[in-house]
Amino acid sequence: MICEDKEVLASMIEEARTYTGYGQLADYIPALREADPSVLSLAIYDGGETCAAVGNVDETFTLQSISKVLSLALALMDQGEEEVFSRVGMEPTGDPFNSIIKLETNQPNKPLNPMINAGALAVTSMISGETPDHKLGRLLTFIHELTGNPEIRYDEKVAESELKTAHLNRSLSYFMKQHGVFDDDVEDLLDLYTKQCAIEVSCQDLAKIGYVIANEGKHVFSKRPIIPLHIARILKTFMVTCGMYNASGEFAIRVGIPAKSGVSGGIMASIPHGLGIGIYGPALDDRGNSIAGMKLLESLSHRYDLSIF
Ligand code: GLN
Secondary structure, eight states: OGGGOHHHHHHHHHHHHGGGGGOBOOOSSGGGGGSOTTOOEEEEEOSSSSOEEEESTTOEEEOGGGHHHHHHHHHHHHHOHHHHHHHSOOOOOSSOTTOOHHHHHSSSOOOSOTTSHHHHHHHHTTSOOSSHHHHHHHHHHHHHHHHTOTTOOBOHHHHHHHHHHOHHHHHHHHHHHHTTSOOSOHHHHHHHHHHHHTBEEEHHHHHHHHHHHHTTTBOTTTOOBSSOHHHHHHHHHHHHHHTTGGGHHHHHHHTOSOEEEOTTSEEEEEOTTSOEEEEEOOOBOTTSSBHHHHHHHHHHHHHHTOOOO
């Protein structure tokens, strides 16, 4: 069993760590520059009492784009598929996650998918709640349930740092508001979105969320559905087609596991009917994915034959 292979996992992590030197920290969100680029951690959860974890397992980090999977789950539960997909598409894009180009060239002007920033902003606007705080509270409660960790909060410093510098996300939002994708107050929406991205987790938390998504959305112990089955399927499908930004195709070939990354260096992976994996390695490659995290997932996939294809 992979979770018992602690020594092998520890040596795989040290091998993958050598790649951290070739990556860069995300610097467009100033607070993310403070991370230690040599950090790498891995957690694997198989639904048991404990979660196997190796490397710098005590490090916490912000979800960033990984939160897009969770806001999508909530918006789909709140509004239903028809409403959500009338405002955001289902197609991958070969463009970077914060690109604006297809918003203008695509007709109608709705974002191509919920895993790019434009799509995620539209999705966040569809989370139900009377106030932005209420919406954020609902997202946090959902994450507490998925992880079994009621301590999870958002990192105020990271949220504030992103909000101050989120001019590209502001532009995407104003463009979408003009084209009727949503009608929210843009500053309120950005405030909520940056707090959502700044939710702080450990790699063990990520592995547990990945596990629930992998296993039909069911609560680990009670087996009660936290996410309806058809929505858990939609999440995994988007993780395969769009989860690693414009490296998703190559990742599907080399690794073959539904996964979602964030610019903080986190990666959450879900092996259908199997393991949940959480990785943290803040040094990123040129597409914004954890450079050592990608290598680690590739070696795990080969060694334990984890590809779903
Ligand atoms: N908060 C980040 C942003 O909107 C998330 C992007 C990412 O992780 N790729 O730019």
